[in-house]
Amino acid sequence: MLTSIRFLPLTIALTGALFGLTMSYKVEPLPDSYAGLGEGPHWDVATQSLYYVDLEAGKLLRYDFKQNKVYKTQIEGESFAAFVLPIEGKPQEFAVGCARRVVIVNWDGVSPVAKVVRTLFEVQPEMDKNRLNDAKADPRGRFFGGTMRYIGDEFEFRHGELYKWEAGGQVSIVKGDVGISNGLAWDEKAKKFYYIDTTDYEVKSYDYDFETGVSSNPKVIFNLRKTSPKDHLLPDGLTIDTEGNLYVATFNGATIFKVNPNTGKVLLEIKFPTKQITSAAFGGPNLDILYVTTAAKFDQPAPAGTTYKVTGLNATGYPGAYLKA
Template sequence: MLHLSEFSVRFALLMGFLCGLTMSYKVEPLPDSYAGLGEGPHWDAERQSLYYVDIEAAGLLRYDYNQNKVYKAKVEGESLAGFVLPIEGKPQEFAVGCGRRVLIVNWDGIAPVAKVVRTLFEVQKEYESNRWNDAKTDPKGRFFGGTMRYIGDEFVHRHGELYKWTAGGQISVVKSDVGISNGLAWDEKAKKFYYIDTTDYEVKSYDFDFETGVATNPKVVFNLRKTSPKDHLLPDGLTIDSEGNLYVATFNGATIFKVDPNTGKVLLEIKFPTKQITSSAFGGPNLDILYVTTAAKFDQPSPAGTTYKVTGLNATGYAGTNLKI
């Protein structure tokens, strides 16, 4: 027979376990975080800041965790900013994708203007209708990023490419025949690279050699095709947690899917009050906050374009890696 005190302890443990099973996540907007086409969130652990871009405004944004404040700047003389990556060892320098060039810009994270220092490299000079889209650094500090057609139909004119660049080396093509080059993520434990071409409606995994940066053996691990073209969800940005689960943003689905890439199973659907979810990144002091960018394209109503934080996911991720140049 259980004593009352022992029963109380076991009951409390059971209720705690059940509450843990049913614990819900919380979605909250960051203050003054609007970006018309928000993209490319990158968590800088050293500065406890989230960097991201407003693509069609050539905007750079920095959310300061400690101040709970967003700072905004425009890249001087530019009309597009596809991504922003901090440079290793240069606290005020960033690589920014402007058109088909990767520029080094100087920004203190506060001033309303970011100054262009120089061009790091340029691609696809023959495709004036193309621009850089998503880009990240792999865990070794190498650049991986891709292009897309932004004038015309990206689903018909697959003129985009995925590129790799290593400090001291030349830019090289990882993949051609790309419609909209988008989400990228790496899993060092599983030796995998994950990649999204939005126009393929799927997430692919690659075997990845972290010493050489070579990706091989593509395989579809998550398919967002539905029964007809009208039902297609558009996969956009991508991040990964420390257990190897993927977080796939849907541009027209108001959702981020948490996916087990080994089974393709959806573990969780994270819902938002706006449709165009563009990307996400883990951040915060404990890397357990999921920061999420959105867009307000095609006259989407408010709160479209807001940047969010998601807490209560019981998951942690990785900070962004600085680009080595």
């Protein structure tokens, strides 16, 4: 079992081009944090906890910062948990993506079993080979998330869509022709929305109206295509720091790229001891710890599936936004 293996911290020193500056960051595993397909990290300020999912097991996980302990729960009757979004004003309720439904799950953060209490909405009910994937709430509490094909080749069958939903309203399609709907982030200062469709191998920016939730003017700001298709890096989850820099997880690249979205330049490569890096979120009491989920798909060896914390980045981020439901 992975929980019986002791992982040593990975410390990497980087030498800057200016003034011979050396900065270092440290990559350390969280205890008993394994998820076969870890995804959707979300930092909750109220509980000082990192919530995330084991997507293909239908499980929610909570890392308690003060206790340095991970709690896990199985959602009763469900085999998928694509994301976990705490509900504003309801500390034991979470929006979770179960197949093509966004449901409300009641969990006290400790119990080993959680229950679905109601369904918010369903998308693509006729598309039984599709499922929901990554989702987040924007800074105003709106839901944004999308679907992907999980049976068959999602690179060939682009049957996914990106959706928006607001409390009291109907779900609407933001974008069609999606292969794997993935990372999302917002920058209120720059009035931008960032989005990843993994099958496009790139990160797009949109002009974003925070009052209406409308995005426009898509533009490619970071491209992970290589000279050969088999060498393309797969962008997965996404987060942003308070300086507006993006942190792009690569599913097959053992790396998170810190990217300046205005220039497309890579400012830093954060390396991990496993390949399938799925997503990241800033957290901790000072919001200066980068929490990173990974996967153990396709017989990846240990420490694949471990969840990590990265310290020493000299950057801070934003807490996860609550969903208004």
